[in-house]
Amino acid sequence: MSTNIDKLHDDHHHTPTGIMRWITTTNHKDIGSMYLWFSLIMFFVGGLMALVIRAELFQPGLQLVVPGFFNQMTTMHALVMIFGAVMPAFVGLANWQLPIMIGAPDMALPRLNNWSFWILPFAFTMMLSTLFMDSGGPAAGWTLYPPLSLQGGDSFPYTILAIHMLGLSSILGAINVIATILNMRAPGMTLMKMPIFVWTWLITAFLLIASMPVLAGAVTMLLTDKFFGTMFFTASGGGDPVMFQHIFWFFGHPEVYILILPAFGIVSTIIPAFSRKRLFGYDSMVYATASIALLSFIVWAHHMFTVGMPLAGEIFFMFTTMLIAIPTGVKVFNWVATMWRGSMTFETPMLFAIAFIVLFTIGGFSGLMLAMVPADFQYHDTYFVVAHFHYVLVPGAVFAIMAAVYYWLPKWTGKMYNEGLGKLHFWLTTIFVNLTFFPMHFVGLAGMPRRIPDYAVQFADFNAIASVGAFGFGLSQLVFVYILFNTLKKDVTAEDKVWDGAEGLEWTLSSPPPYHSFEEAPKVD
Amino acid sequence: MSSFKKTYLSLTLFTLFMFSFSYMLVPLYDIFCEITGLNGKTNQTKVLTVRENPTERFVTVKFTSTVANSAPFTFEPIDREIIVQVGKINNTFYTLTNNTETVKHATASPSVVPHEDAEYFKKIECFCFSQQQINGLETKELPLQFIIDNELPNDTRTLILSYTMFNTTDQMGSK
Amino acid sequence: MRISNILLMVIFPVTAFAEWETNMPRGVTPTSEVAYDLHMLIFYITVVIGILVFGAMLYSIIYHRKSLGHEPAKFHESTKVEIIWTVIPFIILVGMAVPATKALIMMEDTRDSEITLKVTGYQWMWQYEYLEDNVTFFSKIDTESNTARRLNSGVDVKNVNNYLRNVDNAVVLPINTKVRILLTANDVIHAWWVPELGGKKDAIPGYVNEIWVDIQEPGTYRGQCAELCGKDHGFMPIVVHAVSKPEYYKWVGIQKTNKFAKNK
Numbered sequence: 001m002s003t004n005i006d007k008l009h010d011d012h013h014h015t016p017t018g019i020m021r022w023i024t025t026t027n028h029k030d031i032g033s034m035y036l037w038f039s040l041i042m043f044f045v046g047g048l049m050a051l052v053i054r055a056e057l058f059q060p061g062l063q064l065v066v067p068g069f070f071n072q073m074t075t076m077h078a079l080v081m082i083f084g085a086v087m088p089a090f091v092g093l094a095n096w097q098l099p100i101m102i103g104a105p106d107m108a109l110p111r112l113n114n115w116s117f118w119i120l121p122f123a124f125t126m127m128l129s130t131l132f133m134d135s136g137g138p139a140a141g142w143t144l145y146p147p148l149s150l151q152g153g154d155s156f157p158y159t160i161l162a163i164h165m166l167g168l169s170s171i172l173g174a175i176n177v178i179a180t181i182l183n184m185r186a187p188g189m190t191l192m193k194m195p196i197f198v199w200t201w202l203i204t205a206f207l208l209i210a211s212m213p214v215l216a217g218a219v220t221m222l223l224t225d226k227f228f229g230t231m232f233f234t235a236s237g238g239g240d241p242v243m244f245q246h247i248f249w250f251f252g253h254p255e256v257y258i259l260i261l262p263a264f265g266i267v268s269t270i271i272p273a274f275s276r277k278r279l280f281g282y283d284s285m286v287y288a289t290a291s292i293a294l295l296s297f298i299v300w301a302h303h304m305f306t307v308g309m310p311l312a313g314e315i316f317f318m319f320t321t322m323l324i325a326i327p328t329g330v331k332v333f334n335w336v337a338t339m340w341r342g343s344m345t346f347e348t349p350m351l352f353a354i355a356f357i358v359l360f361t362i363g364g365f366s367g368l369m370l371a372m373v374p375a376d377f378q379y380h381d382t383y384f385v386v387a388h389f390h391y392v393l394v395p396g397a398v399f400a401i402m403a404a405v406y407y408w409l410p411k412w413t414g415k416m417y418n419e420g421l422g423k424l425h426f427w428l429t430t431i432f433v434n435l436t437f438f439p440m441h442f443v444g445l446a447g448m449p450r451r452i453p454d455y456a457v458q459f460a461d462f463n464a465i466a467s468v469g470a471f472g473f474g475l476s477q478l479v480f481v482y483i484l485f486n487t488l489k490k491d492v493t494a495e496d497k498v499w500d501g502a503e504g505l506e507w508t509l510s511s512p513p514p515y516h517s518f519e520e521a522p523k524v525d
Numbered sequence: 526m527s528s529f530k531k532t533y534l535s536l537t538l539f540t541l542f543m544f545s546f547s548y549m550l551v552p553l554y555d556i557f558c559e560i561t562g563l564n565g566k567t568n569q570t571k572v573l574t575v576r577e578n579p580t581e582r583f584v585t586v587k588f589t590s591t592v593a594n595s596a597p598f599t600f601e602p603i604d605r606e607i608i609v610q611v612g613k614i615n616n617t618f619y620t621l622t623n624n625t626e627t628v629k630h631a632t633a634s635p636s637v638v639p640h641e642d643a644e645y646f647k648k649i650e651c652f653c654f655s656q657q658q659i660n661g662l663e664t665k666e667l668p669l670q671f672i673i674d675n676e677l678p679n680d681t682r683t684l685i686l687s688y689t690m691f692n693t694t695d696q697m698g699s700k
Numbered sequence: 701m702r703i704s705n706i707l708l709m710v711i712f713p714v715t716a717f718a719e720w721e722t723n724m725p726r727g728v729t730p731t732s733e734v735a736y737d738l739h740m741l742i743f744y745i746t747v748v749i750g751i752l753v754f755g756a757m758l759y760s761i762i763y764h765r766k767s768l769g770h771e772p773a774k775f776h777e778s779t780k781v782e783i784i785w786t787v788i789p790f791i792i793l794v795g796m797a798v799p800a801t802k803a804l805i806m807m808e809d810t811r812d813s814e815i816t817l818k819v820t821g822y823q824w825m826w827q828y829e830y831l832e833d834n835v836t837f838f839s840k841i842d843t844e845s846n847t848a849r850r851l852n853s854g855v856d857v858k859n860v861n862n863y864l865r866n867v868d869n870a871v872v873l874p875i876n877t878k879v880r881i882l883l884t885a886n887d888v889i890h891a892w893w894v895p896e897l898g899g900k901k902d903a904i905p906g907y908v909n910e911i912w913v914d915i916q917e918p919g920t921y922r923g924q925c926a927e928l929c930g931k932d933h934g935f936m937p938i939v940v941h942a943v944s945k946p947e948y949y950k951w952v953g954i955q956k957t958n959k960f961a962k963n964k
C-alpha cells in the first residue's frame with residue numbers, strides 16, 4: 001500500500017476546524033458531503049430556472065420573460081442540472097460509499113479529490129454570473145450547436161471556460177475512482193465479488209475519461225472558430241456545422257449513460273436489501289452494464305437523425321440504438337426477479353427504487369420509439385423528446401439519488417430520518433413528477449416543438465397541467481430539505497446495520513462510521 | 526512501478542488520447558464524407574484527368590444559389606436547368622454581383638442532392654472554396670465545368686447543384 | 701376545494717379554445733402515414749411489454765411482502781432465464797426493424813419529383829423558391845400573431861386567428877404531385893416541419909438537404925421551425941395550402957405576373 005495512510009495518521013492530530021476544515025479536507029467522507037450539499041443547492045438553482053420556464057409556459061402568450069431570456073433559462077437549466085446537480089450527486093455518493101464498500105481507508109488520491117470538488121463552485125459561479133452580463137448568458141441550448149452558438153455574446157468564452165473546468169473536475173474524479181477500485185479493494189474482494197454499485201461506478205468512470213475530453217475538444221473548436229480564425233464549423237472555410245454535432249454527441253451519448261449507470265447501481269443495491277433476497281443475476285448485471293457502456297459509443301447519431309445523414313448511416317444508428325434496449329431490458333427483468341418471491345417492506349428508499357423501475361422503463365419505451373427513424377422524424381425537436389429524457393433523468397437518475405440518500409443517510413449520520421415524512425416526500429414527488437412530464441408526450445405528438453417560449457392555443461391544456469405539476473414538484477422538494485435538517489438535529493441512534501436486509505462492508509462500521517475507517521483492511525470471504 | 530502509478534499513467538494517457546481523438550475526428554469526418562458523399566460534399570479536389578466517354582443516357586441537372594448571412598451580393602446561376610449527357614463535359618456559369626461600392630471577398634461552398642450521387646458529379650473547373658475578390662458594383666462570371674460520371678446509378682434522373690456564397694471579406698484567408 | 705376552484709378559473713378561459721390532442725396526426729402524405737403506422741406499432745408493443753412487466757411487479761408487491769409473512773426465496777441466478785429474456789426481446793426488435801427499414805428507404809427516395817420547392821431558413825422567417833417556375837417570396841409570421849405575442853401586449857391570444865401558426869405569404873402546392881423540398885439556410889441551422897406532411901430535415905447554412913411530399917388531400921397544413929435558431933425560433937411558422945393542380949398553376953401564373961409588375 002502507499003504511504004498515504006501514514007500521512008493520514010500524522011495529519012490526524014492536526015485536523016483543522018471551522019471553514020478551514022472544509023477547504024483543506026482530504027477525507028472522502030467530508031468531500032462526499034460537500035459534493036452532496038453542492039448538488040442539492042444546484043438542484044434548487046436549476047429547479048428555479050425550470051419554474052421560470054414553466055411559469056411562462058403556463059399559458060399561451062408571453063407574460064413574464066422575453067424570448068431571448070427564455071432561451072437563456074432553457075440553456076442554463078440543462079447545464080446546471082446535468083453538470084451541477086446530477087453528476088456531483090453521483091460523485092458525492094461515490095466518495096462516501098466506494099471506500100467503505102471495498103474496505104479501503106480513503107480514495108487513492110485524497111488531495112486531488114479535494115481539488116476536484118473545489119473546481120465546481122468556482123466554475124458554476126463563473127457560469128451563472130453570465131446571466132448578469134449585458135448580453136446575458138448562453139442561449140443556444142446546452143448542446144451549443146454552431147452557427148447559433150457562435151452568435152453568442154460576451155458570455156460565450158466564460159461558458160466555454162466553465163465547461164472546461166467541469167470536465168477537468170469529472171476527469172480527475174474518474175481517475176481517482178478507477179485507481180481506488182482497481183488497487184485498494186480489501187484482500188479477498190475479487191472484481192466479481194464487488195458490490196454492484198462499485199461496478200457501475202467503475203464503468204461510469206471509464207465512460208467519463210473517454211467522453212469528457214471529447215467535449216473539451218468540441219468546445220475548444222467552437223472557441224477557436226469564434227476568436228482565432230479556424231473554420232471547423234463554417235461551410236465557406238470547408239467546415240461543417242454538422243461535424244460539431246457528431247463530435248458533441250460522441251461525448252453526449254456516453255454522457256447520458258454516465259448520468260444513469262450509478263443510478264442502476266443504487267437500485268441494484270436497494271431492491272435486494274428491501275426484498276431480503278440477493279440481487280438476481282449479479283454476473284448478468286455486470287455484463288449488461290458493460291455492454292451498455294460499450295454500445296453507448298456507437299449510437300450517438302440518434303440525436304441527429306434529421307441532419308441529412310446518408311441512408312446507411314440512419315439505418316446503422318437505428319439498429320445500434322435498438323440494440324441497446326436489450327441489456328437495459330435485461331436489467332429491468334433482473335430487478336423484477338429480485339423482488340419476485342422476496343419478503344418486501346416498503347420504506348422510503350424502496351419506494352423510490354420501485355418508482356424508478358416503473359418510470360425509468362416508461363422513459364425507456366419512449367426512447368425505443370425515438371429510435372425508429374421514420375417516426376423520429378415526427379418526434380425530433382418536439383416535447384416528445386423532452387418528455388423522454390425527463391422521464392429517464394428525473395424519476396430516473398434523481399429518484400435513484402434520493403433513494404440513495406434515504407438509504408445511506410442513517411449510516412453517514414447515525415440518525416434516522418422520519419419515515420412518515422419520507423413517505424410523504426415520496427408520494428408528493430411521484431405524483432407531481434408524472435403530472436409535469438406525462439402531458440409532454442401528448443403535446444409533443446400533437447406538434448409542439450422544443451425550446452419555444454410561447455405556443456399555439458391547441459397546446460394550452462396540457463401545458464397548464466405540466467406547469468402546475470412543476471410547481472408542485474418544486475414545492476415537494478422543500479419537504480426533502482425539511483427532512484434533512486430535521487434529521488441532522490436528532491440524536492445519534494442508528495445501529496450499524498440500519499436495514500435488516502442490507503449487505504456489504506459499510507454495514508459492519510458504526511453509524512456514523514469513524515472519521516477514518518478501515519485503516520486496517522477487513523477480511524473478505 | 527507501483528500498480529497505482531501504472532493506473533495513473535495509463536488513465537492520463539487515455540485522457541490525452543481521447544482529447545486528441547476529438548481533433549482526429551475532423552480529418553476522419555472529411556475522409557468519411559468523401560467516401561460516402563455525406564452532405565453532398567462533392568470531391569473538393571477537382572478532377573485532374575478527364576476522359577470523355579459519352580453515353581446514350583441523359584439526366585437533368587438543376588442549378589440553384591443561396592447568399593449566406595444576407596450578404597450584399599446578387600448570386601445567380603445562368604442556367605436554371607439543363608439536360609446533360611452522361612459522360613460528356615459541360616460548361617455553365619454563375620454570376621456574382623457586389624451590390625456595395627467597396628471591394629469585397631466572397632467564397633462559395635457547393636452541395637449536391639441526392640447526397641449519395643454527389644460523388645458522380647465531377648467538377649473539372651469550379652469556384653468552390655476559392656476566395657473571389659470583387660470590386661464595388663462589379664459583376665463577375667464564375668465558370669463551372671463538370672462531367673457526370675458514367676457510374677451514376679441507373680435510377681437517378683435528376684441532380685441538383687447548389688452553391689452558397691459567403692461574404693469572407695473579414696476572414697483571415699480561406700482555402 | 702377553494703384552491704381547485706381558483707385553478708379551474710385560471711385554466712378554463714384558455715381551455716375554451718384548446719384541444720386535448722394526445723397523438724400524432726396520421727397526416728395526408730405517404731410519408732406521414734408510414735411514420736404514424738410505425739409509431740402506433742411500436743407504441744402498442746411497448747404497452748404490451750409494460751403490462752407484462754408492471755403486472756409482474758404489482759403482483760409481487762401485493763403478495764411477496766414481509767407483512768403477509770412471505771419468506772424470501774433463495775434463488776438468485778439462472779443462465780437459462782437470462783438467455784430467454786435476451787433472445788425474446790432481440791426477436792421482437794428484429795420484428796420492429798423490418799417495417800422501420802422499409803419505411804425509411806421509402807421516405808428517403810426523392811427521385812422523379814415533378815416540382816422542386818427550395819426552402820431557405822432565415823432568422824426568423826422562411827424564403828420559398830419554386831425552382832421550375834422561378835417564383836420566390838418570403839414568408840413571415842402574420843402581423844396579428846406577431847403583435848399579440850409581444851410581452852405584455854394586452855391582446856388575448858385565444859382571440860387571434862391561428863395564433864403563432866399563420867403567415868403573410870403561404871406556400872401553395874398541388875395535391876397528388878410528388879414535390880421535392882430542398883432545405884438550406886441563410887444564417888444558422890433551422891428545420892422545416894409540417895406534421896401532417898410527414899418528414900423533417902434540418903436546414904443547414906452552406907448545405908442542401910431534401911425531403912419529399914405527395915399531398916393526398918387538399919387543405920391547409922401548419923407547421924413550425926423545429927431547430928433552435930435564436931430568440932424568435934418559436935415565431936417563424938409555416939403554412940402550406942394544398943390545392944388541385946389547375947388551381948396551383950393558376951396561382952403560379954399570378955405570382956409570375958406580380959413579379960413582372962414589380963420589376964417594371
